[in-house]
Amino acid sequence: MHDYTNYSHLGEGKKYFTVTFGCQMNEHDSEVLAGILESIGYSTALSPEEADLIVINTCAVRQKPEEKVAGLLGKLKTLKEQKKDLLIAVGGCMTQQAEAAAYVKKRFRHVDLVFGTHSLPRFPELLKQAGRKRGTIVDIEEYPDSREGLPARRAGRFHAWLPVIYGCDNFCSYCVVPYVRGRERSRSMEEVLGEARSLAEQGYLELTLLGQNVNSYGLDRANSYDFADLLTRLDRVKGLARIRFMTSHPKDLSARLIKAVSRGEKICEHFHLPVQSGSNFILENMNRQYTRERYLELLRAIREAVPGVAVTTDLIVGFPGETDRDFALTLELVEQARFDNAFIFIYSPRKGTRAAEMEDTLPRSVKEERLQQLAKVQSRISLEINQALEGSTVELLGEGASKSNPAMQTGRTRSNKLVHFPAAEELTGKLFTVEITEARTWNLFGKKV
Numbered sequence: 001m002h003d004y005t006n007y008s009h010l011g012e013g014k015k016y017f018t019v020t021f022g023c024q025m026n027e028h029d030s031e032v033l034a035g036i037l038e039s040i041g042y043s044t045a046l047s048p049e050e051a052d053l054i055v056i057n058t059c060a061v062r063q064k065p066e067e068k069v070a071g072l073l074g075k076l077k078t079l080k081e082q083k084k085d086l087l088i089a090v091g092g093c094m095t096q097q098a099e100a101a102a103y104v105k106k107r108f109r110h111v112d113l114v115f116g117t118h119s120l121p122r123f124p125e126l127l128k129q130a131g132r133k134r135g136t137i138v139d140i141e142e143y144p145d146s147r148e149g150l151p152a153r154r155a156g157r158f159h160a161w162l163p164v165i166y167g168c169d170n171f172c173s174y175c176v177v178p179y180v181r182g183r184e185r186s187r188s189m190e191e192v193l194g195e196a197r198s199l200a201e202q203g204y205l206e207l208t209l210l211g212q213n214v215n216s217y218g219l220d221r222a223n224s225y226d227f228a229d230l231l232t233r234l235d236r237v238k239g240l241a242r243i244r245f246m247t248s249h250p251k252d253l254s255a256r257l258i259k260a261v262s263r264g265e266k267i268c269e270h271f272h273l274p275v276q277s278g279s280n281f282i283l284e285n286m287n288r289q290y291t292r293e294r295y296l297e298l299l300r301a302i303r304e305a306v307p308g309v310a311v312t313t314d315l316i317v318g319f320p321g322e323t324d325r326d327f328a329l330t331l332e333l334v335e336q337a338r339f340d341n342a343f344i345f346i347y348s349p350r351k352g353t354r355a356a357e358m359e360d361t362l363p364r365s366v367k368e369e370r371l372q373q374l375a376k377v378q379s380r381i382s383l384e385i386n387q388a389l390e391g392s393t394v395e396l397l398g399e400g401a402s403k404s405n406p407a408m409q410t411g412r413t414r415s416n417k418l419v420h421f422p423a424a425e426e427l428t429g430k431l432f433t434v435e436i437t438e439a440r441t442w443n444l445f446g447k448k449v
């Protein structure tokens, strides 16, 4: 358990504002940062202008989020000139890399603290040092401080993120995550079950289990349980209605896991299973450790065992050495796999990864053309799959007013599809049934039954 009583004065009468880039794990890290700050007296600010402390939680998975951070830090310089006591802290995956941390310190001298993905337990002490205003404090050490028992200010009221494993040992050749999140460290079954029970007691209905690769849960611990066992135990936690998990790696997707999902009452029928490419040559160079044939086999096994399951994926186009033939194989796989949805990215070289050393001669225009072509095929398939749901009734968990039309409410199906429907009563955090009346490419419309 972390005791921050010695720091409780630090945030008295002060407000914090966080900006988060990247994945769900980063979103949860920001919830933990907020929990720590509130445990030492800070309260939330509604805007950067209102804040005494601004925390930026960065992402390093592609170039774009890093550029956005630089732009934001440029803008914050003016605010800092107006508010001398303002503290600015930059953390997360981007600054976990020594070169990026040094760059931020040198280029943005108005930043008071640069920290990494392993610094959360020490954040109050780092803030205390930064508050002394003796130059930028940098802490990107990989101390093995446990994150267990850290407070979290959760953004949701009925849905919660629940990390089960940190880090990644897969070293896909294009990916920076293993270098910034460290080696795989599974939380113990007791720690995860304990947190799940406490969340259920607090009224959370839906949990999303998080890990860069949840499928390898437990494999790094000297005991005999794995992710399938964890899902089966979580399925028995009273008060929960839905359990989701992300992200899965095909190489560790076992028949036991598919069975646990098919048998689980609360385990939602959705797999996010990144394939990345349809070419075995590219998969080899990506060090993905499976072939397109093996991937399609897994897809078949999932669909046979889990009725109504949705499968989504990630795809990279323009990986070094990708020929027209390789891309045609990816198009073909997407046609054959018929994913419910796919997140498609243009390859972004990450410093320090093996792929960044590979010759990358493909013109940007060709990469963009391939992205458009793939997105077009996937949109057609997503619409066809959604159209097949018209006339069916589905269970939703209410998520509140629709962002695009306040007269409508939104809910999510067990297969992770968003449905908009007219409703007078407040249905946030409630389970109910709707009939699907109209399909669109990325969402559905319905009426409450």
Ligand code: SF4
Pocket (backbone or CB within 6 Å): 168, 169, 170, 171, 172, 175, 176, 177, 178, 212, 213, 249
């Ligand atoms: S599985 Fe591969 S892509 Fe995913 S986080 Fe690990 S190294 Fe990166």
